[in-house]
Amino acid sequence: MTMNIKCCECPLRQLGAFSxxxxxxxxxxxxxxxxxxTHSAGKxxxxxxxxxxxxxTILSGWAFRYRSLPNGKRQILxxxxxxxxxxxxxxxxxxxxxxxxxxTDVTLCIxxxxxxxxxxxxxxxxxxxxxxxxxxxxxxxxxxxLSVGQRPAKExxxxxxxNLYKRANSLGLVENDGLVxxxxxxxxxxxxxxxxxxxxxxxxxxxxxxxxxxxxGRLKLINPKALEQMASYYEIPLRDRPLI
Amino acid sequence: MTMNIKCCECPLRQLGAFSxxxxxxxxxxxxxxxxxxTHSAGKxxxxxxxxxxxxxTILSGWAFRYRSLPNGKRQILxxxxxxxxxxxxxxxxxxxxxxxxxxTDVTLCIxxxxxxxxxxxxxxxxxxxxxxxxxxxxxxxxxxxLSVGQRPAKExxxxxxxNLYKRANSLGLVENDGLVxxxxxxxxxxxxxxxxxxxxxxxxxxxxxxxxxxxxGRLKLINPKALEQMASYYEIPLRDRPLI
DNA sequence: CGACTAGTTGAGCCGATTCAACCCCAGTGG
DNA sequence: CCACTGGGGTTGAATCGGCTCAACTAGTCG
Numbered sequence: 001m002t003m004n005i006k007c008c009e010c011p012l013r014q015l016g017a018f019s020x021x022x023x024x025x026x027x028x029x030x031x032x033x034x035x036x037x038t039h040s041a042g043k044x045x046x047x048x049x050x051x052x053x054x055x056x057t058i059l060s061g062w063a064f065r066y067r068s069l070p071n072g073k074r075q076i077l078x079x080x081x082x083x084x085x086x087x088x089x090x091x092x093x094x095x096x097x098x099x100x101x102x103x104t105d106v107t108l109c110i111x112x113x114x115x116x117x118x119x120x121x122x123x124x125x126x127x128x129x130x131x132x133x134x135x136x137x138x139x140x141x142x143x144x145x146l147s148v149g150q151r152p153a154k155e156x157x158x159x160x161x162x163n164l165y166k167r168a169n170s171l172g173l174v175e176n177d178g179l180v181x182x183x184x185x186x187x188x189x190x191x192x193x194x195x196x197x198x199x200x201x202x203x204x205x206x207x208x209x210x211x212x213x214x215x216x217g218r219l220k221l222i223n224p225k226a227l228e229q230m231a232s233y234y235e236i237p238l239r240d241r242p243l244i
Numbered sequence: 245m246t247m248n249i250k251c252c253e254c255p256l257r258q259l260g261a262f263s264x265x266x267x268x269x270x271x272x273x274x275x276x277x278x279x280x281x282t283h284s285a286g287k288x289x290x291x292x293x294x295x296x297x298x299x300x301t302i303l304s305g306w307a308f309r310y311r312s313l314p315n316g317k318r319q320i321l322x323x324x325x326x327x328x329x330x331x332x333x334x335x336x337x338x339x340x341x342x343x344x345x346x347x348t349d350v351t352l353c354i355x356x357x358x359x360x361x362x363x364x365x366x367x368x369x370x371x372x373x374x375x376x377x378x379x380x381x382x383x384x385x386x387x388x389x390l391s392v393g394q395r396p397a398k399e400x401x402x403x404x405x406x407n408l409y410k411r412a413n414s415l416g417l418v419e420n421d422g423l424v425x426x427x428x429x430x431x432x433x434x435x436x437x438x439x440x441x442x443x444x445x446x447x448x449x450x451x452x453x454x455x456x457x458x459x460x461g462r463l464k465l466i467n468p469k470a471l472e473q474m475a476s477y478y479e480i481p482l483r484d485r486p487l488i
Numbered sequence: 489c490g491a492c493t494a495g496t497t498g499a500g501c502c503g504a505t506t507c508a509a510c511c512c513c514a515g516t517g518g
Numbered sequence: 519c520c521a522c523t524g525g526g527g528t529t530g531a532a533t534c535g536g537c538t539c540a541a542c543t544a545g546t547c548g
Contacts (some may be wrong), residue, residue, distance in 0.1 A: 127326030134378035149437030
């Protein structure tokens with residue numbers, strides 16, 4: 001449990017992807033921050049149905065939220081990237097309604113959960129931001145539900161690749177040769193409600209017609225336009241994205 | 245546009261399903277309320293991709309949120325019952341990311357959207373409540389995504405019937421002989437990512453083994469335990485539910 | 489050098505889809 | 519008053535997308 005990064009020097013804030021806060025707000029967030037913690041790849045960060053009231057923002061790394069069934073099947077609800085907030089649903093339930101697992105090594109900014117109420121009281125604008133964050137995460141789940149419920153496998157996968165690519169891009173994670181892509185085929189299968197085998201075959205088919213390529217754990221979209229067309233991609237314009 | 249019901253006499257607040265507010269908060273909500281509006285069954289309340297910043301709570305009636313694809317397929321994201329709030333996602337996007345359609349005749353309490361910010365500033369506890377509401381709606385979508393992604397048709401339908409039944413029950417809509425059930429098989433199909441024909445056959449199969457029955461638009465669960473077992477139903481205990 | 493993880497590919501099967509009738513009932517209008 | 523119409527529900531038949539089973543490869547790590 002260390003505290004290496006000051007909020008006013010937060011690398012995510014430099015990015016331009018997030019809305020600006022006043023110095024007072026940054027001060028408060030700094031005070032709100034309890035510590036940093038790291039979780040290594042593959043480890044569970046929050047357990048399903050366990051008492052857990054952790055509040056945190058992902059500072060670096062990839063993770064996902066999931067729910068699982070007694071028979072072992074698991075649904076990935078959405079992927080979590082830097083800047084994503086963890087712990088809102090935990091606030092409104094007695095136990096955590098979902099699990100969170102690290103894909104890569106993950107660094108979290110942990111907040112003082114007892115002071116969430118103070119945040120709403122003293123900085124209503126930040127309270128508003130937290131609502132924004134909750135509504136935005138719901139939007140991501142909505143999008144995925146639309147895919148899983150109504151799109152065939154090819155389109156689901158095209159959609160997922162596009163969404164992850166665009167999110168990573170807005171965080172400056174995309175370079176010329178694509179981005180570091182730590183998602184396994186099993187993750188994709190679990191997120192899209194497909195079997196691993198079918199996910200593999202569909203991915204290969206998309207690769208074969210030259211829509212994307214992977215090498216050494218990097219993903220590059222060769223023909224994003226074709227992917228967008230395949231998935232009937234439609235980007236919903238959002239307002240300024242807050243960061244807590 | 246009338247204003248028949250005072251917030252302090254709101255029939256939903258009498259129910260015991262919602263947390264109590266202070267008199268000052270009720271006063272504010274009363275002031276926050278602009279009017280009531282009614283939408284008749286089958287009409288669109290909010291159009292997809294249209295500019296719309298309406299804030300409202302459902303006072304009576306059933307509705308649903310949905311997204312649709314260019315090919316005409318439609319995914320119902322979640323059903324909306326009295327007490328559910330409409331308009332949070334609209335706040336964080338430029339256009340509405342989803343549509344809302346009335347199933348029965350619906351009465352809404354419309355709020356002054358320009359005063360949402362005032363709500364956060366003057367009544368941070370209500371701001372906190374709105375976050376709760378957003379997180380809770382996300383929870384509903386999570387649950388449905390788990391079903392659509394991982395459960396076979398029979399279990400999906402069992403789950404949906406249980407969830408709607410329990411929600412209606414907490415709102416006092418269930419009587420001895422069941423509840424008024426305005427959902428068509430097409431709604432169920434669209435919510436669960438199933439075809440209409442398969443939904444019908446699965447529904448009939450569940451009815452045949454005596455899990456539920458319908459007559460004159462009323463639904464009665466004959467054997468809720470068996471439904472729960474079939475769906476691996478697990479109720480996540482929630483904290484006090486707010487009402488704006 | 490096993491042992492384990494991630495990915496790949498073929499074969500056969502099954503749950504869910506599409507197509508196509510058909511029924512019932514509540515409006516509606518001549 | 520009754521024929522017509524349209525929405526919701528029901529059912530069988532044929533098809534197919536995606537599933538399971540199974541076997542195999544390549545890379546990595548203690």
